[in-house]
Amino acid sequence: MTMEDPNAPVPSRSLEDALPLIESLLSQVIRCGRFELKFVIGKRTPGEEEFEAPEYIVEFSGADADLLVEKNGTLLDALEYLVLKAVRLEEDRYTKITFDSRGWRRLRAEELKLTARMAAERVIESGEPFPLNPMSPRERRLVHLALRDQPQVRTESEGTGPERKVVILPASPPARRPSPPFRKRR
Numbered sequence: 001m002t003m004e005d006p007n008a009p010v011p012s013r014s015l016e017d018a019l020p021l022i023e024s025l026l027s028q029v030i031r032c033g034r035f036e037l038k039f040v041i042g043k044r045t046p047g048e049e050e051f052e053a054p055e056y057i058v059e060f061s062g063a064d065a066d067l068l069v070e071k072n073g074t075l076l077d078a079l080e081y082l083v084l085k086a087v088r089l090e091e092d093r094y095t096k097i098t099f100d101s102r103g104w105r106r107l108r109a110e111e112l113k114l115t116a117r118m119a120a121e122r123v124i125e126s127g128e129p130f131p132l133n134p135m136s137p138r139e140r141r142l143v144h145l146a147l148r149d150q151p152q153v154r155t156e157s158e159g160t161g162p163e164r165k166v167v168i169l170p171a172s173p174p175a176r177r178p179s180p181p182f183r184k185r186r
Contacts, residue, residue: 013087013088013089013090015055015056015089015093015096015097018087018088018089018093019041019056021087022041022058022083022084022087022097023041025083025086025087026039026058026079026083029079029082029083035062035064035067036062036063036064037060037061037062037063037064037065037068038060038061038062039058039059039060039061040058040059040061041056041057041058042056042057042059043055043056044056044057054095054096054097054098055096055097056096056097056098057097057098057099057100058080058097058098058099058100059100059101060076060099060100060101060102061101061102065101065102066101066102068099068101068104069101069102069104072108073101073104073105073108076099076100076101076104077136079099080098080099083099084097095138095141098138108139109142112135112139112142112143112146113142113143113146115132115143116132116142116143116146116147116166116168117146117147119132119168120147120150120152120153120168123152123153123168123169123170124152124153124170127170128170129167129168129169129170130167130168130169131158131165131166131167131168132165132166132167132168133165134159134162134163134164134165135164135165135166137164140157140164140165140166143155143166143168144157144166147168151171152170152171153168153169153170153171154168154169154170154171155167155168155169156169
């Protein structure tokens, strides 16, 4: 009997090859967790105008669908991460598929873009950096992309792990104001 090395590289798997595995694992998780959920894996509709839109969407519905999006989609994110890791999909392909429930991801993306624009306006007016709340890598990427064509600001991610966040900064450091001329006392 041979033991498989858990650290051995996994052969590259295409997203299309992983879809049946994703479907099977999700069915098992839903059944074992006794969730009242159904899901459909669908290809993104051509012509959708979301930049960086995924190729596939796993859409959940059912009596427990709201559980997935509570606390900013924590359970939805965890389920997505668990399943994609378990089917050994390479991390660079994680952005090609997303899990959603009742359109929450789309609404969250719009909310993040609006927040980014409002924060950028504040940075432009004040000249001061504006840190956003910690967010997932996918959400940070949305913020970076939302402001990439905004010449007056730049974005940086800072922090580590679950505390990693985007900071919106002026594109260039604020100009130094000249000091008032020195007045002699009489």
